[in-house]
Amino acid sequence: MIFRNREEAGRRLAEALATLRGEKPLVLAIPRGALVMGRILADELGGELDVVLVRKIGAPNNPEYAIGAVDERGEVTLTEFGRLEALPPGYVEREAARQLAILRERRARYSPGRAPIDPKGRVVIVVDDGVATGATFRAALALVRRGEPRRLIAAMGVAPRETLATLRNEADEVVCLETPSPFFAVGQFFRDFRQVEDDEAIALLAGDGAGVDA
Secondary structure: OOEOOHHHHHHHHHHHOHHHOOOOOEEEEOOOOHHHHHHHHHHHHOOEEEEOOEEEEEEOOEEEEEEEEEEOOOOEEEOHHHHHOOOOOOHHHHHHHHHHHHHHHHHHHHOOOOOOOOOOOOEEEEEEEEOOOOHHHHHHHHHHHOOOOOEEEEEEEEOOHHHHHHHOOOOOEEEEEEOOOOOOOHHHHEOOOOOOOHHHHHHHHHOOOOOOOO
């Protein structure tokens, strides 16, 4: 299955999560691409939309391969590979600090003058367009879990089966539309996988529907 775009994936996720209508769920999107899907989920389910900010920590010689992630509180989560690999001394700390600076700048840009929406006691949906290794998504779930939600749901368009198994340890429920094999990259399962720019991300958070097809 190949999605036409993120809008299609968002509408399908909203259908899969239709029982949450009336719960006023808090939808936390991993920027920037997932904000398109998050906006649809929040609107369709009668919830609120915010971002959950985490950044991948890439391998020293392959920055696209995640060995861990850092959240906006500075907490670092390493993959099994990241824990076992002989990394250069201080590499994780330096890379985490670099990514944390990006997260703080992004939070100031996306929600100036207000704190992140509190997940305590709420049904929370963490959403991404797709998940590969799961390092970033697990860090997002761990960050939200510390906020004591009543129920924590991981939702995504596509992911490999082995990654879903690890996410089930972090969330109360995992909803994934497609689990294709072989799996090389999230973008291979979207015909339109264009980059979402910051201006569009801010507009989506504001709720004006920018970037969402009818």
